[in-house]
Amino acid sequence: MEDKTYLSIAYLGMIFGLAIWTWTVVSRSRNMERRIIAMEQSLDIKPDDADSVAVTNDHNEA
């Protein structure tokens, strides 16, 4: 196989891999946000970003 063809295939594979990873992460983030907002609105709960594990641990140590 010619050098440039070999290189192009390798580059395309890597770009494709990065694109899939980026798309998966962004779409997951968007889906989660949409669903969480819908749930919070239907349950009438205020958004809270508290980390329950860190909070629980703080309580235990106090």
Add this chain to the structure above:
Amino acid sequence: MRVKANEAVLALGFLGLMITLYLAFNWAPSVNINAFQSPESQRIFYWHVPAAWAAFIAFAVLFVGSAMWFFKRSSLGWKLHIAGSEAGLACGLMAVWSGCVWGAAEWGTPWDWEDWRLNTFGLLTLLALFLVLGRQSQPDGVETRDTFSTFGLYGFILVPLTYVATRIWVIRHPGPVIAGDEDSSISGDMALVLMIGAISFTTLIVGHILTSMEITKFEQRLERLQKELDGE
């Protein structure tokens, strides 16, 4: 649809990578054909070095996040740990894969088990793989976070070891092209493409770290909602 800041950063990083690829193929000068077995394959260097650079940034984020969680029980630290391990895995795989592609063309073998630099970097990537898969297979809790943070802290020792290996134990892998000795300098055009690649990869990895931290935040919100529904 509203575009968030992290998504804009990701898009900017991707655009930079496309520009890097174009310049690497069409603008960067060719290397001396007598110095390499496969001179054109050398152009993968504009991807390989920035990917390794971004991986080191991600591993530094992993280390800082692990330390913040382990010593301060910081929620931000845990988010950084997760984001750093995921970004480190992705960039580590990019660097390893591109290195294997080049090695197969230049050396005739994709991997050299006797080269320290290759193996310490490979171990770092495996550590990131372990952290990503391990965390997903365990329930979230203080013990789980402590265990994975310990691995994140001790695993970071492989980063200076890899850096030193590029200078002391050079076997087959080429020596450093930046901040190396007098023979390691590269031409101005090559350095420019390399710099654009490094900035692009850094931008992309910052975007991924921000997005990953946001997903962790959503997971914590979801957990709280679950508890509300369960009446806890």
